[in-house]
Amino acid sequence: MDKHYNAQETEKKWYAHWTEKGYFHSTPDERKAYSIVIPPPNVTGILHMGHMLNNTIQDVLTRRARLLGLNACWVPGTDHASIATEAKVVQLLREKGIKKSDISRQEFLKYAFEWKDKYGGIILDQLKMLGASCDWERTRFTMEPKLSEYVIKVFVDLYKKGLIYKGLRMINWDPEAKTALSNEEVQYHEEDSKLYKVRYKIAGTTDEWVTIATTRPETILGDTAIAVNPNDERYSGLKGKSVIVPIVNRTVPIIFDSYVEMEFGTGALKVTPAHDMNDNEIGVRHKLESIDIFNDNGTMSELAKFYVGMDRFEVRKQIVKDLKAQGHIVAIENYKNKVGRSERTGAVVEPRLKEQWFLKMEKLSAMALAAVEDGDVRFYPDHMINMYRNWLKPENVRDWCVSRQLWWGQQIPAFYTKDGKMAVAETVEEALSILNKDGGKYTAEDLKQDEDVIDTWFSSWLWPIAVFDGFENKEELRYYYPTNVLVTGWDIMFFWVARMIMAGYEWAPELLGEGHEAKPFNDVYFTGMVRDKFRRKMSKSLGNSPDAIELIQKYSADGVRFGMLSSAAAGNDIVFDAPFDDKSKKIINESKMCELGRNFTNKMWNALKLLKGWNITEEKPSAVNLLAMKWIEQKLNEQIAEANAGFESYRLSEVLMGLRSLIWDDFCSWYLEIIKPVYGQPIDRSTLDFTIGIFEKMMTLLHPFMPFITEELWANLRARATGDDCVVSRWPEAGNCDAKFLQAVEKMKVVVQNIRDVRAKNQLPEKEQLKMLVKDSESARDFLTEAGMTETIVKIGFLESLDISSEEADATSFLAGTEQYFLFFEKKVNIAEEIARIKKELEYFQGFVVSIGKKLENEKFVQNAKPEVVDAERKKLADSHEKIKLLQEELEKCLKAEG
């Protein structure tokens, strides 16, 4: 066997094996289902740290479910991500010299699908490298024909229910992608800008002015009023007057609205109803005209009359010059304000009035809120409910703008006639039958379908139903739905989590009938964000995620999984520790997190190597081995119970660290050292077999976290029949453990550690055999009569002998519990140092005795505390007195020796 574990080859080998065996494929059967649907990554995506964390967690849960004997089904897939993908395809076409505007919708979609077929699967292949045990036969895509069909079906259904409507509303416009965005797709960040104070002449005067403050002087062209607060005495004289808008020379009224804050700026506000959410509301209240001064691409429109065709940011510069020239600029101040940008393109979002399709959210969001409030759907960590509640409060819910002015997506199933009639229907035929209901004679040629597509999230919210083809296959849906858990980042709680809950409650009851759960999942596990060294969230837009594949190649998938999980408590952000180059994504320095995982695989590999190297004898196991076996089995049991409890509450990192400690510390450092035969000697068969059994169980326990190394070791532990693989092994049952026995072993460790410490301090070779005595006492006899105990200490402490002695010995001593031990060797140690050490220890125990004494003298403590706590304190006190006595004796001896 190689000295180092070869992860690269091994991981490839086992993934192929698992796939070939079909272990990840699930079909409904008599077992209980355990299902998870993947949060579908964008087809444009490549694997980043967030995906790795999120999918590793899903894999851990899925693999454990499989080991528990459940019918585990993890459904993978990708999201068509309209804006992101369309932007990418447009860019690629541009590089080929093709403009989107020059080709037809069909041609564009052809290019887009070609692109998707070529690159859309990359991220899924990367998930395989990570070890994801998805049922790849079930891979879905949100824009595949079936899923698109469901989207249309649902759209029409909601329209018929009166929840979808078309309306002229203020929406967020992305001038780069030339599409509407939902509120959630706009991200606000503070940016440096300027606050311009501009004076407008009062109509009918020669030199009377009103000064307003604005950050967007270019929108002056669309002003249709000036507003002041009705309580503002400075402006009370302006009632009924008008002002003249500079540049355009339009006369607009001065209106009074309490929305205006007197303290801000000059207390006077220019009103541009077409280009500001709040101005629009004021405009509605005061019946103001709204003038759309922008084109779709962010240049000035004909209606602006001036600067037509110029870009809005150019206009901003130019208009300030012109205003200055005409004497309208009163002041320009530096100012920080929040600017909304498109999540996908980064373009500054322009609020505009546009005709769009909307979904009424009142009823849906109320259902979604109740589901979580009532504990029907549980959140981990549970405080996430606060964020959720805040979002879904009725006063915070706005209708969802579901139309997008793009081609990549499901086209809105609305059909228009030339004479202005409209029908919403799943097919042209259906549309015609609606339109011709009253004797009309429209034919397919008369109809024109709405140009817009439906928001991507409108397909993702059906995901948990759609991937099981729930709209037509009730059996699958009944078996797998609701899914057990959703694992996702909290950043898409509103985009996606809330909406899936809405969709679940809206359609699952219709599809499954009463008596079946409506919720799409029982639990939601929110992962934290993965942050870089500077605490920035790792994201596509920042481009600050290291190359995931490079990480896997460097540390192995198991190593990376370990690294991610070991520091990821539910909901907590994790800081990725390896610095890497922002541009190349190459890792500059080591990731300690992942290194720890890689080292762990190597440790286990070598443990196996040790077992493999032993010769076997048919002799009976020694007392030492019997004790060790009894102990490791109980430690294993203890850990199984803890792992089970940890999984129950999604404390995955704790489970993993517990297993690591069991394997590395208990199994390798203690157990194997105890049973290890002296060089050249064989091991007895029953101990070896037992050890292999324990190793096997540990591999099953660790398998969900580190699937590859565990499978490899599993295969090498003993000869296997086909199909006897770790991935489909059985999760072990937790047996009993004897607390008193475990404590005795802990004491044994303390004794051994003391022996080692004495050796280290006296520069004694580790294996030089020493004589040791223990002072006779009831507890010493009790401790050492445990079968095999004395022999074990002798063996791993490298002692010549260990005997109970009724007499004080003149030798180096230490305490373990209340027993005093004496080690015999030629002393080189400095007596003064020894005295200092003893004094320090004495001081500690004396202080300890005082504090416990106080506690026990306190009647309230004795009365109120649980009896076992009080007993424990008494025991502590007695032990401490005993220790003090022993230490004092030792001290005296030293002092005497010193002379």
Place this chain on the structure above:
RNA sequence: GGGUGAUUAGCUCAGCUGGUUCAGAGCAUCUCGCUUACACCGAGAGGGUCGGGGGUUCGAAUCCCUCAUCACCCACCA
């Protein structure tokens, strides 16, 4: 303005229902060791009055209040 979370060893973080398996892990540091599983290692050591201040309690890192600092979310921002 409303809300959430964090603050524990030099660093990154665990610590669930208050009480010796409660002051922990890993890394880093120091000392010793290339001992025939493993230097991707082993043995040992040092290091924290658990952000400050109050309170509840017999008992608080853990519960309550308050202050401070940091992060984030929502709303507002002319």
